Amino acid sequence: MEDYSQMPVNERIKILIIKKFFTQAKLSELVGVKPQTVSEHLNKKGDIPAKYLTEICKEFPDIRPAWLLTGIGGITGESEVKNFKMRTDKIEEQQDVPLYDFEASAGLVELFGRHNNVIDFIKIPNIPKCDGAIHITGDSMYPLLKSGDIVMYQILNDKRYIFYGEMYLISFELDSKIYTLVKYIQKSSTEGFIKLASQNQYHDPFEIPLDNVRALALVKASIRINSMS
Numbered sequence: 001m002e003d004y005s006q007m008p009v010n011e012r013i014k015i016l017i018i019k020k021f022f023t024q025a026k027l028s029e030l031v032g033v034k035p036q037t038v039s040e041h042l043n044k045k046g047d048i049p050a051k052y053l054t055e056i057c058k059e060f061p062d063i064r065p066a067w068l069l070t071g072i073g074g075i076t077g078e079s080e081v082k083n084f085k086m087r088t089d090k091i092e093e094q095q096d097v098p099l100y101d102f103e104a105s106a107g108l109v110e111l112f113g114r115h116n117n118v119i120d121f122i123k124i125p126n127i128p129k130c131d132g133a134i135h136i137t138g139d140s141m142y143p144l145l146k147s148g149d150i151v152m153y154q155i156l157n158d159k160r161y162i163f164y165g166e167m168y169l170i171s172f173e174l175d176s177k178i179y180t181l182v183k184y185i186q187k188s189s190t191e192g193f194i195k196l197a198s199q200n201q202y203h204d205p206f207e208i209p210l211d212n213v214r215a216l217a218l219v220k221a222s223i224r225i226n227s228m229s
Contacts, residue, residue, distance in 0.1 A: 004071035
């Protein structure tokens with residue numbers, strides 16, 4: 001499978017136009033702008049208006065929005081959405097969840113504080129309110145989550161109010177190193193500690209001091225792409 005992840009969005013749209021026997025004139029009709037404006041957007045570096053992506057996905061339902069946004073995986077495929085709703089959550093009928101480039105940030109603290117490095121926005125109906133989304137790496141939560149899945153999260157600003165037994169995106173310091181993981185947080189029998197557990201049976205639970213936690217966010221939903229080239 002060819003790697004499109006290093007290309008900007010406008011270049012992926014050009015590839016899609018060729019593969020779908022599409023035209024820039026047709027795209028201009030869909031988004032309601034002049035053909036010259038479409039040409040300018042597709043031939044210069046910079047942000048592509050979100051309406052372009054929305055209208056392309058409407059016109060071609062088999063196209064994966066995640067491929068348009070990131071270039072990761074196949075061009076076409078199906079998405080599997082998991083909802084990790086709590087009983088106290090209010091469901092949002094529609095929302096635009098910002099998808100961040102986590103690799104371009106210095107960690108969760110910077111990501112949560114500055115809210116920069118937005119790749120684009122994900123529209124998922126009927127999920128709890130989310131503050132953002134990132135791609136995850138690693139297999140500690142396999143098979144529930146796989147490396148490459150997108151997780152949508154809700155920031156927890158006060159770690160005194162942890163909901164034990166729930167899944168979190170967590171950043172913590174250990175031996176002068178910063179780790180960012182997706183884990184279940186459980187109560188510890190040791191005062192001032194928390195236990196981090198995985199879905200994966202090959203990853204044993206371990207405990208860390210609560211004071212070592214730098215950033216926390218509840219995982220509210222995930223997207224897995226069953227991709228095809």
